[in-house]
Amino acid sequence: xxxxxxxxxxxxxxxxxxxxxxxxxxxxxxxxxxxxxxxxxxxxxxxxxxxxxxxxxxxxxxxxxxxxxxxxxxxxxxxxxxxxxxxxxxxxxxxxxxxxxxxxxxxxxxxxxxxxxxxxxxxxxxxxxxxxxxxxxxxxxxxxxxxxxxxxxxxxxxxxxxxxxxxxxxxxxxxxxxxxxxxxxxxxxxxxxxxxxxxxxxxxxxxxxxxxxxxxxxxxxxxxxxxxxxxxxxxxxxxxxxxxxxxxxxxxxxxxxxxxxxxxxxxxxxxxxxxxxxxxxxxxxxxxxxxxxxxxxxxxxxxx
Numbered sequence: 440x441x442x443x444x445x446x447x448x449x450x451x452x453x454x455x456x457x458x459x460x461x462x463x464x465x466x467x468x469x470x471x472x473x474x475x476x477x478x479x480x481x482x483x484x485x486x487x488x489x490x491x492x493x494x495x496x497x498x499x500x501x502x503x504x505x506x507x508x509x510x511x512x513x514x515x516x517x518x519x520x521x522x523x524x525x526x527x528x529x530x531x532x533x534x535x536x537x538x539x540x541x542x543x544x545x546x547x548x549x550x551x552x553x554x555x556x557x558x559x560x561x562x563x564x565x566x567x568x569x570x571x572x573x574x575x576x577x578x579x580x581x582x583x584x585x586x587x588x589x590x591x592x593x594x595x596x597x598x599x600x601x602x603x604x605x606x607x608x609x610x611x612x613x614x615x616x617x618x619x620x621x622x623x624x625x626x627x628x629x630x631x632x633x634x635x636x637x638x639x640x641x642x643x644x645x646x647x648x649x650x651x652x653x654x655x656x657x658x659x660x661x662x663x664x665x666x667x668x669x670x671x672x673x674x675x676x677x678x679x680x681x682x683x684x685x686x687x688x689x690x691x692x693x694x695x696x697x698x699x700x701x702x703x704x705x706x707x708x709x710x711x712x713x714x715x716x717x718x719x720x721x722x723x724x725x726x727x728x729x730x731x732x733x734x735x736x737x738x739x740x741x742x743x
Contacts, residue, residue, distance in 0.1 A: 440640045451638040455497070458635060461626040462494045469610045471621040472580065474504040478621075479578035481569055482512045482536075484525060484644030486636035487584035491624055493639065495582065496534065509576055510536040513568055515544045515561075524642050537576065541568045566614060573618050581613065585622045588629040588664070591678055595660045604690070606682060 443451065466472050480495060482488045492510055499508060512525050522538075529536040543564040573581050585607050594606035609625040612618070624632070636643070668675050687695040688708040 443638065447638055451635075454631060454635050454638065455494075458490065458494050458627055458631060459497060462623045463498060465609060465623050465625045466498070469621075469625075471610055471623055472502075472504070472506050474506070476506040476579045477577055478506055478508050478580045478582050479569075479573045479576060480508055480510045480582045481584070482510050482525060482529075483584070484512065484642075485584070486632055486641060486643060487586055487624060487629075489639070489641040489643075490627075490632050490635050491582060491584040492532075492534070493635075495623065496532070508534060509578065510534055511569065511572055511576070512536070512538050513543070513565055513572075514538055514540045515565070516540065516542040517544045521644060524644055528642050537572065539568060539572050543568065570613055570615055570618055579619070581618050581620045583620060583622050584624055586624040586627045586629050586632055587679055588661075588675075590622075590625065590682065591664065591675065592657055592660045594678075594682065595664070596656060599660070600656060604692075 472478065478495065480488070480492045482492060492508070495508055499506060510529055514520060514522060526536070526538060541564075543561065546564060547561050569581065590607045594604070597603045597605040607622060609622050611620050613620050664675060686709050690696070693699065
């Protein structure tokens, strides 16, 4: 590892504190981690999962509750995969870990025609192996490294291509109904995770199967959002805030809101017909003050 300059050390300390605060807020707000939990941290060898493990290890020492961590990597037998990198890194951290070897790569290449997107099948196979591993390890929670930008991109993908207003939730029950899946990086920006990864000098393992294929819909959405962010700073933050402020009575899903029973005797719901009114836009500094106030109320995880 290259020795950091004094400026870089200061940058790392500030950034790490900020990420700790974001992760602590997510954990507290959604009750992600409870006393006695055994958290299986899924490591892919990418920047996000490395950052997740790093921040959770820091919070583990600071938290007023006790929880354990076990890092798990799925070796999918991709050609050229450097099998030594993760074991050496994890041993240097002194964290409990397990490397699971399953040839899901071979299955994907056999089932998916050349040129077609492999993500869907690869993801299903990977989840099945990880859930089986979580059960064998006695894990009570499965932690994934998806961040705020992943969640926004997923919402846009579902809107544009799936016809659903749906995203990645910060906490959910797994596909097989046996595990609780958590995303502690839910409030973290990808740009900050990139900078953190560079300063921490994580041993990144590139993936030549998932996420590296050209013309993926997710990549197109990412480029669109990045371009939008450059032209209209603050819009991405507003989109994520909107995901936390859903108003079912002003959408169109009759399973979430009972539109049929509305009559002239019904009470006004969420301000009535204000769809064309000027939105109540708060200044960014006011929003930041409110966020800081919320953080002061959170005492489940020490985020100072």
